[in-house]
Amino acid sequence: MPTMSLSLHLLFVVSISFLIHKSSGSFLAPPSSIINPSKVKQISWKPRAFVYEGFLTDLECDHLISLAKSELKRSAVADNLSGESKLSEVRTSSGMFIAKGKDAIIAGIEDKISTWSFLPKENGEDIQVLRYEPGQKYDAHYDYFADKINIARGGHRIVTVLMYLTDVAKGGETVFPNAEEPPRRSRTPAKEDDLSECAKRGIAVKPRKGDALLFFSLYPTAVPDTNSLHGGCPVIEGEKWSATKWIHVDSFDKNVEAAGNCTDMNVSCERWAALGECTNNPEYMVGTAELPGYCRRSCKLC
Ligand code: PD2
Numbered sequence: 001m002p003t004m005s006l007s008l009h010l011l012f013v014v015s016i017s018f019l020i021h022k023s024s025g026s027f028l029a030p031p032s033s034i035i036n037p038s039k040v041k042q043i044s045w046k047p048r049a050f051v052y053e054g055f056l057t058d059l060e061c062d063h064l065i066s067l068a069k070s071e072l073k074r075s076a077v078a079d080n081l082s083g084e085s086k087l088s089e090v091r092t093s094s095g096m097f098i099a100k101g102k103d104a105i106i107a108g109i110e111d112k113i114s115t116w117s118f119l120p121k122e123n124g125e126d127i128q129v130l131r132y133e134p135g136q137k138y139d140a141h142y143d144y145f146a147d148k149i150n151i152a153r154g155g156h157r158i159v160t161v162l163m164y165l166t167d168v169a170k171g172g173e174t175v176f177p178n179a180e181e182p183p184r185r186s187r188t189p190a191k192e193d194d195l196s197e198c199a200k201r202g203i204a205v206k207p208r209k210g211d212a213l214l215f216f217s218l219y220p221t222a223v224p225d226t227n228s229l230h231g232g233c234p235v236i237e238g239e240k241w242s243a244t245k246w247i248h249v250d251s252f253d254k255n256v257e258a259a260g261n262c263t264d265m266n267v268s269c270e271r272w273a274a275l276g277e278c279t280n281n282p283e284y285m286v287g288t289a290e291l292p293g294y295c296r297r298s299c300k301l302c
Pocket residue numbers: 130138143160162172173174230231232233242244
């Protein structure tokens with residue numbers, strides 16, 4: 001390339017990166033909101049699971065922990081039939097939820113998750129931050145639900161993004177006991193000596209501060225993938241902090257907006273409901289998720 005065009009080319013590259021930094025509002029540090037596909041390594045095809053090395057900055061990890069620290073409560077699990085949240089020995093960590101877009105750092109993390117997963121932010125639940133002390137674990141489970149109540153809001157969970165906020169001296173790996181060893185995987189597995197016995201029972205990811213694991217709980221056909229069974233191995237030494245974003249096939253926010261709007265829009269709603277209009281005239285009284293009806297409160301829908 002002649003000297004003149006090389007310097008022009010360099011000028012172009014520098015100007016573009018300057019503009020990118022300027023548009024993200026930061027002149028000093030490179031914007032952390034950019035997703036770099038070369039940092040993503042596939043660990044399994046059954047289930048489809050990938051690790052992004054350095055997905056979160058140290059600042060983002062520390063921020064999540066500091067928001068969670070004073071709010072932790074013993075973690076619960078959903079009952080398979082009723083969908084109700086209950087305490088269980090299956091899951092012995094402590095955790096809390098951080099409201100979507102709580103501050104600029106949380107919104108930035110949610111932007112990155114959305115870009116990486118190709119799924120809109122509105123399909124995601126609030127981020128759950130978890131702390132595991134020695135001996136604490138999350139037994140093997142599916143992230144998709146078996147009960148109708150939990151599916152009603154946003155449909156099935158399709159993707160989980162699990163972010164590791166600390167290194168863990170020993171144990172605490174996320175393990176997929178049913179995963180099929182792929183003929184070739186692009187991420188070199190951790191050395192056997194570095195893994196706990198629990199992690200050796202499947203394909204495992206060793207927690208490393210800033211790394212994130214993304215896996216699908218459904219096949220592309222939307223059928224639940226039983227290979228996605230996974231667990232958090234007991235922490236043996238040190239403390240593990242992680243943050244989970246569960247993402248659904250549809251909006252997780254839509255129904256909340258509708259529920260927040262739980263009013264009758266006609267003074268006669270109560271009388272009409274008593275006359276059986278909720279069933280006789282559901283288009284007007286009840287409506288649909290997209291177009292809520294005029295008497296949702298009197299029809300006891302919210
Ligand atoms: O923290 C983990 O390693 C873990 C493992 C399995 C978290 C979850 N599942 C989850 O939050 O669903």
